[in-house]
Amino acid sequence: MSKAGSSVDRVYDQVRRMAANFEFKPDERINESTLSTTLGASRTPLREALNRLVAEGFLTFQNGRGFFCRSLNPGRIIELYEARVAIECEALRLSVARGTDDEFKSVSDYLDQTEPHYENPDRAIDILEMDEGFHIKLATLSQNSELVGILRNINDRIRYVRLVDIRLLLRRQPLGKNKGAELSAHRIILNALAARDQKTAVSAMRNHIERRREEATEAVRIAYSQLYVPAD
Amino acid sequence: MSKAGSSVDRVYDQVRRMAANFEFKPDERINESTLSTTLGASRTPLREALNRLVAEGFLTFQNGRGFFCRSLNPGRIIELYEARVAIECEALRLSVARGTDDEFKSVSDYLDQTEPHYENPDRAIDILEMDEGFHIKLATLSQNSELVGILRNINDRIRYVRLVDIRLLLRRQPLGKNKGAELSAHRIILNALAARDQKTAVSAMRNHIERRREEATEAVRIAYSQLYVPAD
DNA sequence: GAATATTTTGCTGTATACAATTTTTCGATA
DNA sequence: TATCGAAAAATTGTATACAGCAAAATATTC
Numbered sequence: 001m002s003k004a005g006s007s008v009d010r011v012y013d014q015v016r017r018m019a020a021n022f023e024f025k026p027d028e029r030i031n032e033s034t035l036s037t038t039l040g041a042s043r044t045p046l047r048e049a050l051n052r053l054v055a056e057g058f059l060t061f062q063n064g065r066g067f068f069c070r071s072l073n074p075g076r077i078i079e080l081y082e083a084r085v086a087i088e089c090e091a092l093r094l095s096v097a098r099g100t101d102d103e104f105k106s107v108s109d110y111l112d113q114t115e116p117h118y119e120n121p122d123r124a125i126d127i128l129e130m131d132e133g134f135h136i137k138l139a140t141l142s143q144n145s146e147l148v149g150i151l152r153n154i155n156d157r158i159r160y161v162r163l164v165d166i167r168l169l170l171r172r173q174p175l176g177k178n179k180g181a182e183l184s185a186h187r188i189i190l191n192a193l194a195a196r197d198q199k200t201a202v203s204a205m206r207n208h209i210e211r212r213r214e215e216a217t218e219a220v221r222i223a224y225s226q227l228y229v230p231a232d
Numbered sequence: 233m234s235k236a237g238s239s240v241d242r243v244y245d246q247v248r249r250m251a252a253n254f255e256f257k258p259d260e261r262i263n264e265s266t267l268s269t270t271l272g273a274s275r276t277p278l279r280e281a282l283n284r285l286v287a288e289g290f291l292t293f294q295n296g297r298g299f300f301c302r303s304l305n306p307g308r309i310i311e312l313y314e315a316r317v318a319i320e321c322e323a324l325r326l327s328v329a330r331g332t333d334d335e336f337k338s339v340s341d342y343l344d345q346t347e348p349h350y351e352n353p354d355r356a357i358d359i360l361e362m363d364e365g366f367h368i369k370l371a372t373l374s375q376n377s378e379l380v381g382i383l384r385n386i387n388d389r390i391r392y393v394r395l396v397d398i399r400l401l402l403r404r405q406p407l408g409k410n411k412g413a414e415l416s417a418h419r420i421i422l423n424a425l426a427a428r429d430q431k432t433a434v435s436a437m438r439n440h441i442e443r444r445r446e447e448a449t450e451a452v453r454i455a456y457s458q459l460y461v462p463a464d
Numbered sequence: 465g466a467a468t469a470t471t472t473t474g475c476t477g478t479a480t481a482c483a484a485t486t487t488t489t490c491g492a493t494a
Numbered sequence: 495t496a497t498c499g500a501a502a503a504a505t506t507g508t509a510t511a512c513a514g515c516a517a518a519a520t521a522t523t524c
Contacts, residue, residue, distance in 0.1 A: 007508070008283075032476070042509045043476090051240075055287035055326045063238045064515065066476060075384065079378040082326065083319075086379060090318030135382045146311040147318060150382060239478065266507075274479045275506090296485060298506060 007041045012049035014039055019058040021158050022071035022227055029073065030059070032066065057157055072224055074217040080158050087151050088135060088209065089202045092143035092189070094199045104194040105188035107137050111186055116182075124166045128159070129165075138193070139208075165212060165219040185211075225228050241275045244281035245257035246271055251290040252388045262291070264298065265382050269416075289389055293350035302389075304456055308447040312390050313445035318422055319383050320367060320441060321434045324421070328430045335425040344417055356398045360391070365371075366418050370425070395450040396458065397444060416441075 014060045015035070030109040046223070053059045059066045063176060070076075114130040117123070132155050139148050155162075185208040193202035247267070256262060268278040282299045285291045292300045302308075346362040349355070364387050369382050387394075413424070417440040424433035 009295065016267075031474095033474090044508055044510090047477090048507095051280045051283045052287040055284040062239065064476070065517095078378045080298045082322070082376050083378045083382065086318045086322030087315075089322070090314065092312065144235050146308075146315045150315065161336075193264075212448055263504095265504090276478055276480090279507090280477095296506070299486095 007045040008048045010041050011041050011046050015046075015049055016056075016156070017054060018060060019053060019069060020159050022069070022072065022160050023092050025227055026072035026224070027070055028069045028107055029065070029070065030067040043225065049071075056153055071219060072161075072227075074220045077158055077161050077216045077220055078213060080154050081209060084151070084154055084158075085189055085206055085209050085213075087147050087154070088139060089205050091139040091142035091144065091147045091151070092193065092201050093198055094144060094147075095138065096193060096196050096201060097142050099141040099193065099219075101194070104142050107134070107190055108194070110134065110137060111184075111190065114184075115184060124163055124170060127166055127170075128163050131162075131186075136154075138189070161216060161219050161223050162212070164223040165215050168215065168219060168222065236295070237247055239277040240280045241279050243271050247287060248280055248290060248375050248388070251285060251301060252391050253385075254301070254304065254392050254455075255460055258301055258304035258456070260301045261297070262299040262301065290386055304393075304452060304459075306452045306462075308394050309390055309448045309452055310445060312386050313441060313448055316383065316390075317438055317441050319379050319386070319444075320371060321372040321437050322382070323374035323376065323379045324425065324433050324437050326376060326379075327370060327432055328425060328428050328433060331373040331425065333426070335373050336422065339373075339422055340368070340426070342366065342369060343416075343422065347418075355394055356402060357382050359398055359402075360395050362395075362444050363418075364391075372408060393448060393451050393455050394444070396455040397447050400447065400451060400454065 018024060028051070030052075032043050032046060036043045039046065050059060051061075054061045054067070057068060060070055062068065111134065114133070117130065118127055135155070136148065136151065139151050142148070172192070185204065189201055189208065191206045192204055250256060260263055260283070264275050264282075272277065282291060283293075285295045286299070290302055292302055294300065330332055343366065346365070349362065352358070367387070368380065368383065371383050374380070406450045417436065421433055421436045422438065448462060
């Protein structure tokens with residue numbers, strides 16, 4: 001059950017997490033020697049990991065100049081949200097046909113278990129992870145691992161912006177407000193799915209993601225400014 | 233206009249093409265020393281390229297055992313066809329809203345220019361490239377480079393199977409038959425797009441791709457057998 | 465003092481070496 | 495003959511060296 005443990009894999013995991021969290025600033029050049037000593041490995045395995053991350057869209061590469069953090073601009077984030085719509089809506093269509101009632105029940109239990117915690121305004125990260133968890137569980141019911149893989153990649157690349165977005169939402173209106181009253185967007189999607197109502201489920205999903213996408217530009221602006229302000 | 237020309241990039245391009253064409257047999261282990269001398273580079277840049285290709289889904293990697301060609305099985309190919317539906321249908325929705333009449337005209341010209349060549353039964357590769365070209369042009373109208381990038385990746389990973397599938401179709405019934413008579417699937421999609429008829433366009437696209445997907449299992453079987461038979 | 469040329473520094477790109485691990489070979493045993 | 499085990503061979507994983515290139519620093523010119 002333990003991770004494999006090669007140097008490349010370890011370095012890969014670490015740099016991937018750093019890139020996802022924008023611990024490298026957008027467009028920042030990555031110094032291989034410095035980073036390799038920081039991570040306790042030599043440049044060879046580091047560069048192998050960096051190459052993987054280029055292919056995954058976390059970093060860019062310029063010949064002769066090395067590796068850079070991906071840039072952070074609204075246009076790209078919006079594209080990724082649109083890609084999410086593509087992937088999640090199609091996965092949902094497949095899930096309507098392929099998911100079992102038991103599986104739907106299991107996702108419902110997951111919502112029962114996690115939704116109460118959506119009140120806590122301090123733990124934006126937890127909320128984000130629960131949100132990602134729901135979407136991944138849903139996508140998994142499609143039984144299409146390619147779709148799930150693409151979704152994971154997208155999620156990781158927009159994670160930082162989503163985190164900022166959640167904090168923004170929490171500040172505007174604590175999410176605990178509508179406890180029990182109106183149904184959450186997630187619940188609406190899941191109910192339609194459980195009812196095998198493809199059209200309703202897909203349009204609810206599309207709506208849900210697009211609503212977040214509309215906030216992306218603002219969230220990117222805030223994210224960008226926060227990255228260049230020392231944490232207080 | 234010329235390619236950058238670092239050793240990694242050159243090796244990457246070559247190995248990618250080899251992998252796409254299954255010049256490595258499915259699940260075959262890749263010998264780094266042999267391949268690096270074949271390609272005229274050392275193992276360091278080769279391994280960097282191989283790592284990129286793992287991230288792109290062309291190869292797999294096992295710690296301590298090295299790199300392997302991806303396996304070729306119907307399940308994965310079907311997943312990729314399903315992912316194509318997800319990407320291309322959503323791209324098409326966006327294209328309906330974002331494409332200009334001029335752009336639609338340009339794609340129409342492309343069809344005018346390429347469709348006559350669909351008769352030639354010997355040039356399955358040309359037909360495949362024209363087909364891919366059409367789908368990429370269409371996706372590009374969405375103005376979403378993420379979707380286009382994902383589609384390119386999928387196309388390259390299923391290229392070999394599509395090639396076999398086209399040969400299969402050509403053998404059953406020469407495509408030149410319905411010249412001018414009935415509309416090609418591509419033309420139907422494009423006409424609906426030009427009419428800004430989203431529903432018709434998307435359902436035509438879905439139908440078009442799913443029809444090919446249904447043949448995938450058979451095509452994989454043939455592809456598999458051909459890979460293990462010496463060419464005559 | 466600003467702009468340009470030149471030196472210096474630092475970093476990247478690739479080859480190579482070697483330890484660690486895996487795979488193969490080959491012989492012993494039942 | 496098939497199975498297991500040990501030795502040998504081959505292959506991978508990582509560190510390191512160094513050439514070549516890019517960027518920064520310094521000097522030079524107007």
